[in-house]
Amino acid sequence: MPELPEVEVIRRDLVPRVEGRRIQSAKIAEPRLTRRRGTPGGVAAALVGRRVKALRRRGKFFIFDLGRDSLIVRLGMTGQLLWSENRHGFRPDQYTHAHLVFQGAGILYYRDIRKFGEMFILPTESVEQTLRVGVEPLGDAFTPEMLGEKCRSSTRIKSLLMNQAKIAGIGNIYADEALFRAGIRPTRRAASLRPEEIRSLRRAIRLVLQAGIRHRGSSIANYRDACGEPGRFAALHRVYQRHGEDCHACGTTIRRIVLGQRGTHFCPTCQR
């Protein structure tokens, strides 16, 4: 499932291909993609003839800056953005629900098996307040002090890490992996973390997200980059979906519990 690193890998793949290019035509064939947030006049109509000034990312959202308006794309569980140029690259199939044709050459396809993703238009000036996502964990603002403030809560630390309104872009995989590297149990109450644990957690979050980007993402089931290639980070997971296997650090069997309705993986010895 695409989280911050996967979205960032795709964004970097797409930047040289779409920035500065004009959208010649657009088609969105699946109404579920646009139903959740209304776009008067329709999303496709808002795109035709517009130039992509910049392609940014905020948490797990893509932001195609078109000037006055922006196209927002969220991949959900199984969404993919796939690039095709000059008969090379992706060919659309039954799960391909939308595409943007760029002037010159190149088609950007949106493919999504489970249709949990969405595409919508926002006025560019209101993107930040509408998306309501918290601090970028790879940004300068994500200091130990800031994480410490967010941890003044009785919620369990994993739920806090996955709360998009507090910290942007961390999903189930990177939450479990960061907590393992910080040696913290996912069930711990956020407010119980000591200052050195906060610092360790911040460092672990940044480390796993950067490693995820470096290895071009975690391909658990459906994730592919913009060229249709899987990422390599899943092979480096220490706990995620490794329940029943030995911890690489201490040999203890990795456990799986359900926390906040999500499968949660941890080492009972390394994480306290």
Add this chain to the structure above:
DNA sequence: AGTACGCCCTGGCCGC
């Protein structure tokens, strides 16, 4: 405020 539950959706997997 925190947590649980159901919903959306469908391929994959299990048992028969």
Add this chain to the structure above:
DNA sequence: TGCGGCCAGGGCGTAC
């Protein structure tokens, strides 16, 4: 081979 049933899970609405 096939079919029913269940699961995963990001985000959101609803309920407690």
